[in-house]
Amino acid sequence: MTDQPRDAARQATDSPMTPAPTTASFSPPTSPSPARILVAIAFSATGLYVASVDIRERLAAATLYLCTDARRETGDLAEFADAALAGGVDVIQLRDKGSEGERRFGPLEARQELEALAVLRAACDRHGALLSVNDRADIAAAAGVDVLHLGQDDLPLEHARALLGDGVLIGRSTHDPEQTRQAAAETGLDYFSVGPCWATPTKPGRTPAGLDLVRVAAEVAGDRPFYPIGGIDVDRLPEVLAAGASRVAVVRAINGAADPRAAAAELKAALVSA
Numbered sequence: 001m002t003d004q005p006r007d008a009a010r011q012a013t014d015s016p017m018t019p020a021p022t023t024a025s026f027s028p029p030t031s032p033s034p035a036r037i038l039v040a041i042a043f044s045a046t047g048l049y050v051a052s053v054d055i056r057e058r059l060a061a062a063t064l065y066l067c068t069d070a071r072r073e074t075g076d077l078a079e080f081a082d083a084a085l086a087g088g089v090d091v092i093q094l095r096d097k098g099s100e101g102e103r104r105f106g107p108l109e110a111r112q113e114l115e116a117l118a119v120l121r122a123a124c125d126r127h128g129a130l131l132s133v134n135d136r137a138d139i140a141a142a143a144g145v146d147v148l149h150l151g152q153d154d155l156p157l158e159h160a161r162a163l164l165g166d167g168v169l170i171g172r173s174t175h176d177p178e179q180t181r182q183a184a185a186e187t188g189l190d191y192f193s194v195g196p197c198w199a200t201p202t203k204p205g206r207t208p209a210g211l212d213l214v215r216v217a218a219e220v221a222g223d224r225p226f227y228p229i230g231g232i233d234v235d236r237l238p239e240v241l242a243a244g245a246s247r248v249a250v251v252r253a254i255n256g257a258a259d260p261r262a263a264a265a266e267l268k269a270a271l272v273s274a
């Protein structure tokens with residue numbers, strides 16, 4: 001797999017994002033000539049093209065992917081996200097399942113999910129990071145996220161793509177070699193994850209796939225980004241990288257850290273120097 005240079009990864013998270021061109025400032029004349037119509041079409045097409053290339057370039061540079069819950073019990077989602085992003089997180093996914101907040105307050109309903117995503121959207125925009133949502137294409141569309149993460153039993157890719165268009169990245173979880181090979185080859189999928197690498201309380205009852213699945217992914221992924229997940233922390237990261245990965249997705253390693261910024265920075269430093 002080819003990764004962007006580390007400088008590109010940092011640039012992608014640290015520099016203010018250049019807004020993708022839109023057609024908003026283009027005002028066609030009242031009686032447009034054929035030439036003006038062509039220009040309008042070209043402008044519009046270029047805008048769409050640039051927007052969709054840009055988001056894929058940003059994914060190519062994204063090595064550290066964090067899944068976080070809405071942190072309802074602490075009420076510090078914005079501060080937490082700022083810290084994690086300042087530490088080097090490239091993609092933040094809202095995934096509230098199984099969280100302390102869910103145990104205390106019940107499932108995150110759609111309205112609350114949109115509120116949490118608005119908080120994360122603002123944080124991602126402050127840091128030039130990608131915003132991801134777990135499972136739901138309807139929420140992805142409503143919240144204007146950059147990424148939708150689908151599980152094996154979630155909406156099939158073609159339906160999610162039909163709802164979201166090409167301007168949203170779509171990823172898929174894989175848990176065994178067959179799923180991994182399929183995800184590596186599936187047309188229109190932007191990335192996939194592999195795991196759990198180790199048994200993890202964040203995904204109770206899921207048999208760990210181990211690092212062998214990371215090796216399979218490294219063999220078959222080509223240029224398609226893949227993210228090992230499950231039980232990964234800074235101590236285990238070298239094993240994951242040695243198995244052929246150059247990116248990871250984590251939950252507790254940052255979400256459960258006393259200093260999320262330092263935890264993210266430690267993971268990012270190891271990814272950058274690999």
Ligand SMILES: Cc1ncc(COP(=O)(O)OP(=O)(O)O)c(N)n1
Pocket residue numbers: 065067093095097134135149150151152173193227229249
């Ligand atoms: C980046 C990333 N990888 C894997 C998962 C897990 O997705 P899934 O298998 O659908 O399980 P749930 O997260 O929905 O419980 C993920 N969310 N993100």
Ligand SMILES: Cc1ncsc1CCOP(=O)(O)O
Pocket residue numbers: 067195196197200201202203229230231232249250251252253
């Ligand atoms: C969502 C998910 N999918 C596979 S493992 C996992 C949870 C990983 O959590 P942690 O990084 O805390 O082990």
Ligand SMILES: [Mg+2]
Pocket residue numbers: 134135149150151154
């Ligand atoms: Mg899912």
